[in-house]
Amino acid sequence: MRKGIVIEFLIKEYLLIDLETKQQINAQVRGKIKYYNFKKETNNDLEYSKIKIGDLVLYETKDNQFFIDSILPRSNSLNRPNISNITQVFLVFSLVKPKFHFKLLDKFLLILKKFKLKIILIFTKIDLISEPELILFRDKISYYKKFFPIYYIDSKNRFGLDPLYNLFTNEITILAGQTGVGKSTLINALTSLNLKTQEISEYLNRGKHTTKNSKLFFFHEGYIADTPGFSKLDLLDFKIEEVKNFYDDFLIFADQCFFNYSCLHINEKKCKIKEAYQEGLISSIRYHNYLSFIKEISEKKKNKN
Numbered sequence: 001m002r003k004g005i006v007i008e009f010l011i012k013e014y015l016l017i018d019l020e021t022k023q024q025i026n027a028q029v030r031g032k033i034k035y036y037n038f039k040k041e042t043n044n045d046l047e048y049s050k051i052k053i054g055d056l057v058l059y060e061t062k063d064n065q066f067f068i069d070s071i072l073p074r075s076n077s078l079n080r081p082n083i084s085n086i087t088q089v090f091l092v093f094s095l096v097k098p099k100f101h102f103k104l105l106d107k108f109l110l111i112l113k114k115f116k117l118k119i120i121l122i123f124t125k126i127d128l129i130s131e132p133e134l135i136l137f138r139d140k141i142s143y144y145k146k147f148f149p150i151y152y153i154d155s156k157n158r159f160g161l162d163p164l165y166n167l168f169t170n171e172i173t174i175l176a177g178q179t180g181v182g183k184s185t186l187i188n189a190l191t192s193l194n195l196k197t198q199e200i201s202e203y204l205n206r207g208k209h210t211t212k213n214s215k216l217f218f219f220h221e222g223y224i225a226d227t228p229g230f231s232k233l234d235l236l237d238f239k240i241e242e243v244k245n246f247y248d249d250f251l252i253f254a255d256q257c258f259f260n261y262s263c264l265h266i267n268e269k270k271c272k273i274k275e276a277y278q279e280g281l282i283s284s285i286r287y288h289n290y291l292s293f294i295k296e297i298s299e300k301k302k303n304k305n
Helices: 102-114 131-146 162-168 183-190 240-246 272-278 284-304
Strands: 002-009 014-018 024-036 046-048 056-062 065-071 088-094 118-124 150-152 172-176 215-219 222-226
Touching: 002 024, 014 065, 024 056, 088 102, 088 183, 102 118, 102 240, 102 284, 118 131, 118 183, 131 150, 162 222, 172 183, 183 222, 240 284, 272 284
Parallel strands: 024 065, 088 118, 088 172, 118 150, 172 222
Antiparallel strands: 002 014, 002 056, 002 215, 014 024, 024 046, 056 065, 215 222
């Protein structure tokens, strides 16, 4: 058996890259695919699963054809997009067209933190605003720099791209962000993939989806994913009591709350998070977005029931 990574779905087969030789291989499946889920607490680690982009698989050769035998344990697994074993996310936002919103940023961060992924913030289209406007934005976003690496780029003129290349080495990188922010344009600027891009809809001021199926591309000793999804952000999978756990800035003070880590930081007495927010140690925008997400989750769960 040899080991490969699934990089693309074809009509009746899968495109793999052999992890040792880096050779591309077209492989088929026969019947159900075995998946060894070592994380599941059961006496039987063997399950069956559908293949995802990013899956590490064992494959064999028979009669000059390649066949996938089994899927190796996944480090993580996303459903929208349908991809696995991601190690980091480039979270991409444009400064204009579509306009940047802090609430959307915090919602993306909340969802991505749940998957325990390394997050890198990329802000595009800096050529479309003035220098004073850029300086003002950098100042507003500086709070996030305490927790996430931040890069400002102009993909069309290739400004700010050089520091990004080494970030791909030994990583499987996915790009996330609102449609129309320039994810495909960024990939095209970094690589020679020439992925299809789409102009912004004048009516909605949002980009239209140009990527229909997830794919992985071998790039700079790592893999880069071009994927659909991550546009409609649903918080329904979150429990109200767990949301606070995905705020790095909250965790700094949480053990000082009167109710310790069980505090929801809403109406509880002697809440250190509320105190830190009032003293300017926690961003006012972040805290109010947190309250908004708690309300959104609560209302959606009520409507569901």
